Structures are given as structure tokens and as C-alpha cells.
Amino acid sequence: MLITGAASGVGHLLVQLARLAGFSTVIGAVGSADKTDFVRSVGATSAVTYPAMPSSGADVVLDGAGLLGDALAGLRPGGRMVFFASGGGTLPAYDLPARGLTVTGFSMGRFARTSPSAYADQSARLWEPARSGELRAMVDSTYPLASAADAHRRIENRLNRGKVVLLP
Ligand SMILES: NC(=O)c1ccc[n+]([C@@H]2O[C@H](COP(=O)([O-])OP(=O)(O)OC[C@H]3O[C@@H](n4cnc5c(N)ncnc54)[C@H](OP(=O)(O)O)[C@@H]3O)[C@@H](O)[C@H]2O)c1
Incomplete structure (x- = not known):
């Protein structure tokens, strides 16, 4: 899994959750080299700085930094990207059919409003590792x-x- 904005308030939690979910390789992508030690310290197996993306290609990209096209470049053929940043621009749309990619959007607020029961279930699941100390908000x-x-x-x-x- 590749996570952009990996040192951010949300990003550093996603790095930990990805490891807890069983991803053996979690790449934290950040805007400057002085953040790479931090993302490794919360569990990233490696770190890269934008716009360079790992050439091997990730199964999943979580884009919280609004990189879009650059983030898409980090996916393997057939991979999936979840975009959740507030900012952002445009995607190189032809990459989707040409490389068999899937892009979805996610908003916690919308999820909570439209699927309150699933939101409550997922929230309860997130509190468990927080209580046990496996998930730590730094x-x-x-x-x-x-x-x-x-x-x-x-x-x-x-x-x-x-x-x-x-x-x-
Ligand atoms: N969809 C949802 O449900 C949901 C929920 C919460 C937050 N969000 C969104 O997710 C994103 C991350 O939230 P957060 O709380 O983790 O944010 P944060 O702690 O403020 O960090 C945002 C990071 O984005 C990166 N970034 C890239 N381009 C930037 C730019 N032009 N200006 C400022 N920062 C830029 C920076 O990291 P680098 O220097 O490493 O690039 C920055 O540290 C935000 O866009 C936020 O609005 C979405």
C-alpha cells in the first residue's frame, strides 16, 4: 500500500492501520525528506518523497495529499486508488482503461450521514486498536x-x- 501525505494527521494513522490490516509493505509518501524518519517510526516499511513514486507499483494507493496523477503513477496495473483529500485537480483519465485502474472517493462525513449503522460499526472497530495501544495518534x-x-x-x-x- 502507498499512502500520500503519510506524515499528516490522518496519514500517520493510515500507515498504522495498513500494517494492522496485514499489508506487509506500506510505503509512506511525503513532501519533504525531513518527514521520512517519522513515517518509518510509525510503521512504514519505506518512505519516498513526491513526486517520485515507487516503480514496482502498489496494489492500493490512499491519496490524502491530492497528488492524483502522480499518485496514480504509483499503482500497479489493475490497482486501486482511494482519493480522500479536500483539494485536488484532474486525473489522467485514459490511464484508467489503459492500465485497468480503479479510483474511488471517500468522505468520512458523507459515510457517517448516509450509512450511520456501518459508520458506527467501523468506528467501534477503530477504537479497539486505539484502546489497546496498537494505534497511536501522535x-x-x-x-x-x-x-x-x-x-x-x-x-x-x-x-x-x-x-x-x-x-x-
Ligand atoms: N475525506 C475524508 O473523510 C477526510 C477526513 C479527514 C481529512 N481529510 C482530508 O485529508 C487530507 C489530510 O488531512 P490531515 O488532517 O491529515 O491534514 P494535515 O495534517 O493538515 O496534513 C496535510 C498534508 O498534506 C500535504 N500537502 C500536499 N500538498 C499540500 C498543499 N498544497 N498544502 C498543504 N499541505 C499539502 C502536506 O504533507 P507533505 O508536506 O508531506 O506533502 C501536509 O502536511 C486533507 O485534505 C483533509 O481535508 C479527508
Whole structure:
């Protein structure tokens, strides 16, 4: 599995969940080399920096960084990409039939609204490894609520590794 934005608040959890789900190879893709140690420390078996993608090709790509075409390049023929980033642009559509690729979108909010019972089941499953300590949300930094703008600046500047927490 290849995960883009792998050091991010969501990405570093996906790296851990991919390992827990049994993926023996989990490649964390990040925007700068200073994040590679972090993604390895949470379980990635290797790390790459954009836009370079592993040439061997992943079965599944989770694209949370909005790389789209570059992320698609990381898939093996017949592979599958799940796109969940808020930003993004366009896909090289002909790659889909030419390489037999599948792309799907996912939104947790939409999933919760449209399939509340499946959402509750999946959430309960996620809490189990969190309770046991197998899944750990790493805290990058904490800010008092009054300094929310500083917290946002850290995120905007792509400096966080893990979660940025606002304290009430
Ligand atoms: N669909 C859903 O249900 C769902 C749920 C939660 C979050 N999301 C989305 O998933 C994405 C990741 O969320 P998150 O909480 O993990 O975010 P985050 O902690 O703020 O990290 C986002 C990361 O995206 C990368 N990035 C790539 N291009 C960027 C750009 N132009 N500007 C800023 N960052 C850029 C950066 O990592 P690098 O420097 O390593 O590239 C950045 O650290 C966001 O787009 C978020 O809106 C979707």
C-alpha cells in the first residue's frame, strides 16, 4: 500500500492501520525528506518523497495529499486508488482503461450521514486498536485555543508530523 501525505494527521494513522490490516509493505509518501524518519517510526516499511513514486507499483494507493496523477503513477496495473483529500485537480483519465485502474472517493462525513449503522460499526472497530495501544495518534504540537491561528500556520506550512491539537 502507498499512502500520500503519510506524515499528516490522518496519514500517520493510515500507515498504522495498513500494517494492522496485514499489508506487509506500506510505503509512506511525503513532501519533504525531513518527514521520512517519522513515517518509518510509525510503521512504514519505506518512505519516498513526491513526486517520485515507487516503480514496482502498489496494489492500493490512499491519496490524502491530492497528488492524483502522480499518485496514480504509483499503482500497479489493475490497482486501486482511494482519493480522500479536500483539494485536488484532474486525473489522467485514459490511464484508467489503459492500465485497468480503479479510483474511488471517500468522505468520512458523507459515510457517517448516509450509512450511520456501518459508520458506527467501523468506528467501534477503530477504537479497539486505539484502546489497546496498537494505534497511536501522535501529537505534533499543542496550542491554546486563543493561538488557533498559529496552529493553522503550522499546518499550512506543512510542518506537522501527526496531529496538531487545540486546547480549550
Ligand atoms: N475525506 C475524508 O473523510 C477526510 C477526513 C479527514 C481529512 N481529510 C482530508 O485529508 C487530507 C489530510 O488531512 P490531515 O488532517 O491529515 O491534514 P494535515 O495534517 O493538515 O496534513 C496535510 C498534508 O498534506 C500535504 N500537502 C500536499 N500538498 C499540500 C498543499 N498544497 N498544502 C498543504 N499541505 C499539502 C502536506 O504533507 P507533505 O508536506 O508531506 O506533502 C501536509 O502536511 C486533507 O485534505 C483533509 O481535508 C479527508
